[in-house]
Amino acid sequence: MFCIHKFRWPNTKWQAYDQAVTGQDEEIQVPVLIVGGSLVGLSTALLLARHGVESFVVERHSGTAIHPRAGHFNLRTLEILRSAGLEETVRRKSREQYPPDGGISNVESLAGREIATYFTDLNAGVAEFSPTIRLFINQDALEPILRDRAESLGARTRYRTECTSLEQDGAGVTAVLTDVVTGARSRVRARYAVAADGNRSPVRNRLGIQMRGHGVLSNSITIYFRAERDLTPLLAGRNQGVHYVTNPVLRGFFRLDRSGNGGFLVVNLVGDTARPEIVAAYPEAPWANVADAITKDRALELLRAAIGVPGMPLVIEDIATWQAVADVADRYSEGRVFLAGDAVNGTAGPGLLATYDAERRPVGEFTVEQSYARYVTRVAPYLGTADAQPVVDDLYLELGYRYDSPAIIAEPGDDRPPHQHPRDCTGQPGSRAPHLFLDREGARLSTLDLFGGNFVLLSGARGAAWCDLGRDAARSLAVGLDAYQVADAGFCAAYGISPDGAVLVRPDGFVAWRAADATGATAEVITGVLSRVLCRANA
Numbered sequence: 001m002f003c004i005h006k007f008r009w010p011n012t013k014w015q016a017y018d019q020a021v022t023g024q025d026e027e028i029q030v031p032v033l034i035v036g037g038s039l040v041g042l043s044t045a046l047l048l049a050r051h052g053v054e055s056f057v058v059e060r061h062s063g064t065a066i067h068p069r070a071g072h073f074n075l076r077t078l079e080i081l082r083s084a085g086l087e088e089t090v091r092r093k094s095r096e097q098y099p100p101d102g103g104i105s106n107v108e109s110l111a112g113r114e115i116a117t118y119f120t121d122l123n124a125g126v127a128e129f130s131p132t133i134r135l136f137i138n139q140d141a142l143e144p145i146l147r148d149r150a151e152s153l154g155a156r157t158r159y160r161t162e163c164t165s166l167e168q169d170g171a172g173v174t175a176v177l178t179d180v181v182t183g184a185r186s187r188v189r190a191r192y193a194v195a196a197d198g199n200r201s202p203v204r205n206r207l208g209i210q211m212r213g214h215g216v217l218s219n220s221i222t223i224y225f226r227a228e229r230d231l232t233p234l235l236a237g238r239n240q241g242v243h244y245v246t247n248p249v250l251r252g253f254f255r256l257d258r259s260g261n262g263g264f265l266v267v268n269l270v271g272d273t274a275r276p277e278i279v280a281a282y283p284e285a286p287w288a289n290v291a292d293a294i295t296k297d298r299a300l301e302l303l304r305a306a307i308g309v310p311g312m313p314l315v316i317e318d319i320a321t322w323q324a325v326a327d328v329a330d331r332y333s334e335g336r337v338f339l340a341g342d343a344v345n346g347t348a349g350p351g352l353l354a355t356y357d358a359e360r361r362p363v364g365e366f367t368v369e370q371s372y373a374r375y376v377t378r379v380a381p382y383l384g385t386a387d388a389q390p391v392v393d394d395l396y397l398e399l400g401y402r403y404d405s406p407a408i409i410a411e412p413g414d415d416r417p418p419h420q421h422p423r424d425c426t427g428q429p430g431s432r433a434p435h436l437f438l439d440r441e442g443a444r445l446s447t448l449d450l451f452g453g454n455f456v457l458l459s460g461a462r463g464a465a466w467c468d469l470g471r472d473a474a475r476s477l478a479v480g481l482d483a484y485q486v487a488d489a490g491f492c493a494a495y496g497i498s499p500d501g502a503v504l505v506r507p508d509g510f511v512a513w514r515a516a517d518a519t520g521a522t523a524e525v526i527t528g529v530l531s532r533v534l535c536r537a538n539a
């Protein structure tokens, strides 16, 4: 996901850190400060730690998430968790919480008619493209797994601590941290900061970065509840997963936990949005604001209407209010501050950091537009689809986006769209390196299992020259590179090369460059390639 290269800041003073957390007014020095210790902040700390980069996560809450919130995790996320060695742990936890391979459907109510089926099996057809699966796991179960791994790899986390000021200069970032219990302050000096501080991002606001898009779609609520009896018989054999609910009372979705005796209901809209006279009468859509003055009694009414069984004994455990927003930040970085996690490096040129915005923002925009398209087709058709993109297969979003930046050496005449089905991603520079099972001395592994650490040069069965040249060039440039000749059937076709060709895969699992055959197999070429994709000034 991120483009990360090895970096160690020689002057790291963890002693100063330790003094600071014990209350003395010392400056904390660390290569990367991460503001926000939720999914993105903890993932960033974990991925940086895997690359030997120290980070310091500050989170104003007292621990990891207390609500389930995110539950559906896509293929690319699972591929990244696999590369971090967490796939098995996460899959085990997921199985405890949800039946595997759940479906996504739209119903009048749990007990009512089915209106549409979006997926009967979340993972139908994915094995062709990925060594892993999509799954459901609640955010409050995933975050501790990320935190444990990040901390075990050396990342520091500090809770009940708010970043109350962040300034930057040419050499680094200076932040003030405030202990939310005692009010004690400490100062952090970091080379870079990652703002993983959520959709309201105080850091983004401080940097003056604007959000653009469709704006606020709904003021929603999540109702956490327990039922006296198992609700799964109401599903009448439908695969348990996500159930959108569309009826005259509300629009939203359910996620039941594995027991069937509880879970949560999200309510996005209330009122009959299918009636044009209601929509016309409320141009500001006040009926959309279910969060306004929500009470437990009202939540119970909505829950009953969504379950479709009058009088069922139910206990409301909690109600959370939140906004659905379909916006993207204007810029993903400002100087040394990166929104949502990114690259830190010692072997690359500073230009590499600028590729973060160039590569990730178009992906963010596409993802938001596709989420919006799903929202207006599944939940809020009254908004109309005139300004919505056609909905594409989820695989385009998960595995089919392509990067275009100075860290990618595009092929002449390559005018393919920036988003493709993964079956059309056959090793073109900028695309995710395809998955293919290989046999290594009797052990089966995915091509993806080779990525995540160093650069990787893969050649066809007759590409030994590329491998030798690659190793030499990497040595002379002091870049970590692993080179493999691959003889497995199907490899060359999957990566779009001949047996004499080679492909260079970045540590983030994206193809940086490709040679279809042996043409140009010289030390100058491969040295130039590595220098260019690292954005070294003399490339």
Ligand SMILES: Cc1cc2nc3c(=O)[nH]c(=O)nc-3n(C[C@H](O)[C@H](O)[C@H](O)COP(=O)(O)OP(=O)(O)OC[C@H]3O[C@@H](n4cnc5c(N)ncnc54)[C@H](O)[C@@H]3O)c2cc1C
Binding pocket: 035, 036, 037, 038, 039, 040, 041, 058, 059, 060, 061, 069, 070, 071, 072, 073, 139, 161, 162, 163, 164, 196, 197, 198, 199, 202, 222, 266, 322
């Ligand atoms: C009901 C619901 C269902 C959802 N379902 C899904 C789903 O199925 N799949 C999915 O991918 N997503 C889902 N989401 C969205 C998902 O929860 C968010 O995208 C995700 O939590 C974003 O993670 P984050 O780390 O960027 O930000 P957040 O989770 O918002 O975390 C930001 C953190 O930063 C901290 N913070 C903010 N400012 C400071 C500061 N100055 N100093 C210190 N700490 C600070 C906050 O306390 C917070 O913990 C769902 C959300 C909701 C509400």
